[in-house]
Each structure stands twice: as C-alpha cells, then as structure tokens.
Amino acid sequence: MVPKGHIIVATRVGLGKAAITKIDVAINQDLTGIILKSEKIEPEYAVRVITSPLVARLIIASARGTTIKGISRKELSKIKLPLPPLSEQKKIAEVLRTIDEAIQAVDESIAKLERLKKGSMERLLTQGINHTRFKEVELNGRKVRIPEEWEVKKVEDVIIEAKPGFASGKRDENGIIQLRMNNITTDGRVVLDHYLKVPIPRNKNIEDYLLKPGDVLFNNTNSVDLLGKSAVFRGECDFCTYSNHITRIRVKEDITIPEWLVYNFIRLWQMKYFKQIAIRHVGQAGIRKADLLAVKLPLPPLEEQKKIAEILRTIDEAIEAKRAKKEKLERMKKAVMEKLLTGEIRVR
Structure with missing residues (x-):
C-alpha cells in the first residue's frame, strides 16, 4: 500500500x-x-x-x-x-507547473479549434454559404441535402490523373526524398519530422513521380483506421517523390481545387467511409483505385469552393499557430528543466 x-x-x-x-x-x-x-x-x-x-x-x-x-x-x-533545499524544490516545481499549465491551455485551444473545424466542415461541405434552397442527393450510400445549384460528381470526373507511387526497400542518403504514409496526418498536413531517402529507380522516369505544389496525396494503404489520410502538397520538400502507398491526384483546375478534394476526403475519413470500403489484408488494408475514383463529391461552383476552402484554411492556420506555440513552450520547458535540475539556474 x-x-x-x-x-x-x-x-x-x-x-x-x-x-x-x-x-x-x-x-x-x-x-x-x-x-x-x-x-x-x-x-x-x-x-x-x-x-x-x-x-x-x-x-x-x-x-x-x-x-x-x-x-x-x-x-x-x-x-x-x-x-536542492526544500524551499527551492517547491519553487522549481512551481516554475515547471506554470509552464505545464500554459501548455495545457494551448492544448485546450487546439481542441476547441479542431471541434470548430470539424463542425464547419460538416456544415460548409454540404450546405455551402448563404443557400436557402436544397435538394436531396445520394452521396456514397447516404442521403444528403445540398444546395440546388450544386452538382454531384465522382472523383474521376474532376481529376486529370490518379497515380500511385513506387515501392523502394532500399535507402540512399544521397537519393531522393520519398514521402510515405507517416508523412500525411489525419487532419490534412504533410509533415517531414521523419522521412526517408531512396535511390532514384533506374527502370522508371523519375520525372513521372515528382511532386509539385497543388498535388493531392491520398494514403491508399495503411492500417484500416488510418487508411484514406489525405493532404495537399505545398512544396514542403524540393525534388521529392512518394511511395506506392500514396496516390498522387491532380485536379482539373477549371472544375475544382485540390483543397476541395482534401477537405471532403478528411470528412469521409472522419465518417469512417474509407474503412467501410477497404480491402483488408493481413496487418493492413487498401483502397482500390477504381473505388477511389468512384467516390462521390458534392460540387459547388468553383468560386464557392474557393471561399469555403479559405474559411477552413483560416481555421487550419489558427491551429498551426497554436501548435507552434505549444512546441515553443515544450522546448522552453525542456531547457528550463535542465537548467533548474542541474543548478545552472537557482530559484531561491
């Protein structure tokens, strides 16, 4: 006891x-x-x-x-x-507690903004902005009300290509960055905390697999719960490519924008739609290209897509700012803790 x-x-x-x-x-x-x-x-x-x-x-x-x-x-x-002396121990604990409370406050702000984003996506991706007349349509097995002016299109109707990347089990520090499924987050970001460099394949034209800003990255193979993660590539790395577990999608720019696809894919992931249509294997699952191309999307006029994406992007930017603040506080806590616990800084 x-x-x-x-x-x-x-x-x-x-x-x-x-x-x-x-x-x-x-x-x-x-x-x-x-x-x-x-x-x-x-x-x-x-x-x-x-x-x-x-x-x-x-x-x-x-x-x-x-x-x-x-x-x-x-x-x-x-x-x-x-x-250190007991009185100094209490002061050290108080300093670190104050930083922890600041981190917790930022965490709560992030959670609040994430709830705002999710609610905004649910509303804007089906109801749009300032509409009063709606119609009922079928979207991926669900009845949904969308504005009368909107259309319903399959992914294949609004894109130029959907191209999987290439597999590589080798590593090469002088090679090319290859984005993998861990480089896409569930909330639509490309992250480069950890990445691999692989040899440039001799049997492929690497130009066919290079990423450019505006490409949509769809995670086609993963655990069944993470399958379908998506993000817009915004040039996070130069001269980089992607693995066969990712499908690169390029949109028809006169019909839609990359962000419209990604926000809809994120919403479908949140609704576990990709989990429902997944082909399951031992230890992982996949989405067939044909099934991805058959996904139905509500499609507003291009200008309204841009306005909705701008609203959601503003929330994303606020979340990113909070994340950056949290990372700064965590770095500060680590540095302060080290100095306090080694006696480099004394609080008497």
Missing part, C-alpha cells in the same frame, strides 16, 4: 512514468511505490525530477528484459537525484 501524498513509479510497462498518489493505493508488479521523507523532498519535485530527461535516461539505461524491459527496485534505488 502506498499512502496518499507519496509517489508511484512505473518500473516495467510505461517505464519511468511517475505520479503523486491522491489516495492510499495498492499497486501491482509493474509499479514501485516510493515513500518520501517529507523533510527532505517535495512530492511534486520528486515526480518532476524522476520524469525529467535527466533521470529518465538513467532509468531506461538500467532497464533489463527482452519482451518487456523493467528496472528492479534495487537498481531504481541507486539512481541519484539532484536535491
């Missing part, structure tokens, strides 16, 4: 996580309870120092095991913690 006000540390599953007990608790073999000497260490400070990169690295380095790694209580007890 770990009494209220002390801490528990994950020493197997979730290695290195720690928390203050709010009540007396019993724990299993994956956790270790630490009873603190209140005259020497503040509980919140103890949790923050144990979960800091400084100590987390030591815990992970001391872990043993094959399938599930863990650290023994004996090894855990050997790890030394920086221990």
Whole structure:
C-alpha cells in the first residue's frame, strides 16, 4: 500500500512514468511505490525530477528484459537525484507547473479549434454559404441535402490523373526524398519530422513521380483506421517523390481545387467511409483505385469552393499557430528543466 501524498513509479510497462498518489493505493508488479521523507523532498519535485530527461535516461539505461524491459527496485534505488533545499524544490516545481499549465491551455485551444473545424466542415461541405434552397442527393450510400445549384460528381470526373507511387526497400542518403504514409496526418498536413531517402529507380522516369505544389496525396494503404489520410502538397520538400502507398491526384483546375478534394476526403475519413470500403489484408488494408475514383463529391461552383476552402484554411492556420506555440513552450520547458535540475539556474 502506498499512502496518499507519496509517489508511484512505473518500473516495467510505461517505464519511468511517475505520479503523486491522491489516495492510499495498492499497486501491482509493474509499479514501485516510493515513500518520501517529507523533510527532505517535495512530492511534486520528486515526480518532476524522476520524469525529467535527466533521470529518465538513467532509468531506461538500467532497464533489463527482452519482451518487456523493467528496472528492479534495487537498481531504481541507486539512481541519484539532484536535491536542492526544500524551499527551492517547491519553487522549481512551481516554475515547471506554470509552464505545464500554459501548455495545457494551448492544448485546450487546439481542441476547441479542431471541434470548430470539424463542425464547419460538416456544415460548409454540404450546405455551402448563404443557400436557402436544397435538394436531396445520394452521396456514397447516404442521403444528403445540398444546395440546388450544386452538382454531384465522382472523383474521376474532376481529376486529370490518379497515380500511385513506387515501392523502394532500399535507402540512399544521397537519393531522393520519398514521402510515405507517416508523412500525411489525419487532419490534412504533410509533415517531414521523419522521412526517408531512396535511390532514384533506374527502370522508371523519375520525372513521372515528382511532386509539385497543388498535388493531392491520398494514403491508399495503411492500417484500416488510418487508411484514406489525405493532404495537399505545398512544396514542403524540393525534388521529392512518394511511395506506392500514396496516390498522387491532380485536379482539373477549371472544375475544382485540390483543397476541395482534401477537405471532403478528411470528412469521409472522419465518417469512417474509407474503412467501410477497404480491402483488408493481413496487418493492413487498401483502397482500390477504381473505388477511389468512384467516390462521390458534392460540387459547388468553383468560386464557392474557393471561399469555403479559405474559411477552413483560416481555421487550419489558427491551429498551426497554436501548435507552434505549444512546441515553443515544450522546448522552453525542456531547457528550463535542465537548467533548474542541474543548478545552472537557482530559484531561491
């Protein structure tokens, strides 16, 4: 039993996580309870120092095991913690808590904006802007009311091409960037946190597989829950291509815009439509090209598409600004934590 006000540390599953007990608790073999000497260490400070990169690295380095790694209580007890005076511990914990609260506030703002985007998409992609007369149509197995002026078109009616990329199991640091399914997010972004470079294939004309701004990227193969992720490529990388798990779509610019396809694909993904039509394999699923081309889209006049996309893009930009703010706060927290826990900065 770990009494209220002390801490528990994950020493197997979730290695290195720690928390203050709010009540007396019993724990299993994956956790270790630490009873603190209140005259020497503040509980919140103890949790923050144990979960800091400084100590987390030591815990992970001391872990043993094959399938599930863990650290023994004996090894855990050997790890030394920086221990400033009790009053300074409280101030360090307060500084870090203040940053955490700022991060949490940004998280809540992001969640609010994401709910706004989802609600706006549900309304704008079917009702448009300032319409009063509607008609009922069939869209991918559902009855939907859309403005009378709008049409219903299949994907194949509004695009020039839908071209899958090429497979490559090789790596080449001097090769070409190849975007893969992890480079597309579920909310319609291309991210380059991690990317691969592959050799330029000798049996293909690489020019046929290069990306250019305005290309729509559709994730045609993935786990069944992530299948159908889509994004507009906006030149995030120069001279780059894409794998066979992505289909590159180029639209007829006199009929539609890339953003219209992507926002509709995102909405269909949220509705689990791609999950419904997926061809399932062992460990993954796929969308056949014919099924992708047969997806039905509500199609407003081009100018209205642009206005709707601009509204949704404005929300996207606000979300991106919040994400950037969160990343800045997290970097600041990491830097401040390191300086506080090593004594480089003192708060007396």
